[in-house]
Amino acid sequence: ALGLFSLLAAQAQNTATEDSWKAVYRATPEKVNDLVHTKLQAAFDYDKSQLNGKVWLTLRPHFYGTDSLHLDAKGMDIQSVAIVNNNSNQPLKYSYKNDVLHINLNKTYSRAESYTVYIQYTPKPNDYKAKGSAAITDAKGMYFINPKGTEKDKPTQIWTQGETEATSVWVPTIDKPNQKTTQEFYLTVPAKYVTLSNGLLISQKQNGNGTRTDYWKMDQPHAPYLFFIGIGDYAVVKDSYKGKEVSYYVERPYEKVARKIFGYTPEMMKLFSDKLGVEYPWAKYAQITGVDYVSGAMENTTATLHGSGAQQDARELLDGNNWEETIAHELFHQWFGDLVTAESWSNLTVNESFANYSEVIWAEHKHGKDEADFINMRDMNGYIQSGSEEKHLVRFHYADKEDMFDAVSYNKGGRILHMLRNYVSDDAFFKSLNNYLTTNKFKTGEAHQLRLAFEETTGKDLNWFFNQWYFSNGHPKLDIKYSYNAESKQALIVVKQTQANKVYTLPTSIDVYYGNKRERHQVWVDSKEDTFYINANTKPDLIQFDGDRVLLAERKDNKSLQEHLHAFRNTGKYLDRREALDAAAKNLSKPEALAFIVNEGLKDQFFRIRLL
Ligand SMILES: [Zn+2]
Structure with a gap:
């Protein structure tokens, strides 16, 4: 059985390789010249x-x-x-x-x-x-x-x-x-x-x-x-942004639809320049397609290359442009990656987490918060399902540098930025990014430079945040229970961290709803089990842990159908609405569940909820 033997030999070899890389420290290349x-x-x-x-x-x-x-x-x-x-x-x-x-x-x-x-x-x-x-x-x-x-x-x-x-x-x-x-x-x-x-x-x-x-x-x-x-042999279609040429190189049959594919580019350049407070840094911006391309897209400075999947014909574009997020992603790299470059592949996340997160920033601006929240959820699930819990975001040990291009550097990094933004505030987040970019422009950056920029801008210590999220691995798994004690007139929220070997520090919020009135309580979760008592003269209609729904975590939320429906009707959050529909779908024997799905769920303003 030569074939089988060869296979086993190959596997043995792979195992040997798999172990040996763990001992190799991937030093940043020394700069001699x-x-x-x-x-x-x-x-x-x-x-x-x-x-x-x-x-x-x-x-x-x-x-x-x-x-x-x-x-x-x-x-x-x-x-x-x-x-x-x-x-x-x-x-x-x-x-x-x-x-x-x-x-x-x-x-x-x-x-x-x-x-x-x-x-x-x-x-x-x-x-x-x-x-x-x-x-x-x-x-x-x-x-x-x-x-x-x-x-x-x-x-x-x-x-x-x-x-x-x-x-x-x-x-x-x-x-x-x-x-x-x-x-x-x-x-x-x-x-x-x-x-x-x-x-x-x-x-x-x-x-x-x-x-x-x-x-x-x-x-x-x-x-x-x-x-x-x-x-x-490309057709070159030209737009402009603040006097700079913005161009789209497509195969000739796509000349007529090039603007339908890439036409948001100048608006994206303006949005990102405004948000970052750093004007688009280069002399022009071109995008080109490549046949048989070996990847999805690549942020070459001033000259992004897209796989030919970008080229959709007029009929396909009627169903929407499936390349829009990629266009935002590669454009944002012109700041994060090209202007300030990850100093080593170990620190790849300072390129890719930002490009990943730019898809959220663009969606918020162009398509609204529901779409942005959808992208956050989709990419968080992408990370969780990737089975990468043992990998640090910044990694000095890897089998191959190509392995850094994974759901940790991209998806998890993007969700960590989302939490950081929520923690320091919107204003502070973009001011800190401005600080990072202006301090390190035309140079390199690593996670430490990012931390220093945020610390300098906000005045907050963020060592704990970076140690927990950038230089460590995994994510919290939360079991959340809500109850109300009518005698003591207190609402009780118990948050258990069920992951092994580790306890996360999570600044977050607990929102208490009476009808559509929201009362917010800022809390820090930092123990294996935390119990929060909130004074409440009457039983709240809903208590929502992580009111903004930004935590990177797996979450077991022990809510009643009634509470889910209240969340659907009052919080305005995409995730809350989606979870309410899930809960209703699991409770179809209850008449209010079916009525809710038909009369409210399927009439939601957001198409992704209606499609559920
Ligand atoms: Zn990228």
Whole structure:
């Protein structure tokens, strides 16, 4: 049974790998040299799915003087390496192995001196196989789609995907998120195609041989994983925001509907700029689609790439634009991720939790609080069902950096921001984000910088919050019981934390309703079992724990049907209404349950309640 044996061997190997990563501390990459500027000349060879590359990299020692430079350069042919001295190239000694180019500089440079190295090279993205990741079978960095036009009905495109560290398949660089560089790209392509890259298109030159060279310039620094090149036969539809070009690159059949898909972009740019108090930071914003894209979408600076699922036809769009949240998500990354970048993949959540949460911010603005609450609930359930209770939000141990892109970094991180916003207040939340962005712009951030920004802005100590949510794992499981003592004229709320090995500190509220009148009590839950007594001359119609319904928790709520119906009619909260319908559906033998569903539930103002 060779097959079975092979299978078992493979499993044994996997188990070994699974254990070994736990001992590996994923240190933030040391900065020996800092990237300063990247100037690239690339001519694309569609027959070989290669490009002929020349790059000039300007760097500077980060702190300590150094006479060597290590560049990530994955699976390339290196033709020459030189130092640029007064416009002449002096060859440098180098060695190239294990995807790292080791260069001996011509002298020891101090941090006061920058230097420029020139490299001539040929990337071979189609031959490059990324190792060690179960989630991503390849990370070619640059993708030639139908390069010879042999596949009928498929457009010919080139697009790049840098995150996490695949930009260095097509350009030698220091391919780490804690590096930032300005850039100039000269792209020589068949004249019939359009190009898109980071920054602004400065000039175009016809070469007289059927090719054209486009010169793109990005004069604000950003991380190499955000480099982007897109080339193809696209229709380019243009909008604008405060004088900046906002454009949508789509396959020609979608030109007419491009604005129906992407047309909210300027409104989103205004909303996010206003909320954050930081104006959209870059020179333009373009969005492009890619055939056979390996992910959903990617926030390349000023040039977001979307999978072709974004391209919906007029008929599909009648049922709504299913890409709207993704458009908000990638746009918000232009601040959280591109302007301030996670300093390491361990801290990925300072990119992804914000992009995730931006979907809520947009929904609140455009579609109302019910839709925002729905997204919060959906994404919280996504995290809870992912079975990731053992994972910390900020993780220095992982099997592969791709594993960081999970329901913890995204969904859980987004819900933690939602709780933080509720705790510090709306105003303080966005002021703190402004503080974080302005303090760290064009640099990197980690969870600590976020904490410091919130602490400085609000004056509150938040160490406990970050320790509990960012540097620890799991979530509370609450069992909540309500009762009323007519003799002592007190309402009693007992909150039990039933999860193992841990007690959470949860600042929250208890809302007591008499008819539609609400009385709010602020409380802190911080024990295995907390009992709260609230004076009440008459029995309340409803007591609601976590009145704003923002806690990231699994919740067993021991309410009567009557209390659920009262919540439906009086709190105005999406979750309360949804739970009331669930409760009624479970009590169909009671006549009031059916009457409620028919007369109220199915007539709710929010379509997602009616659809239930
Ligand atoms: Zn994202």
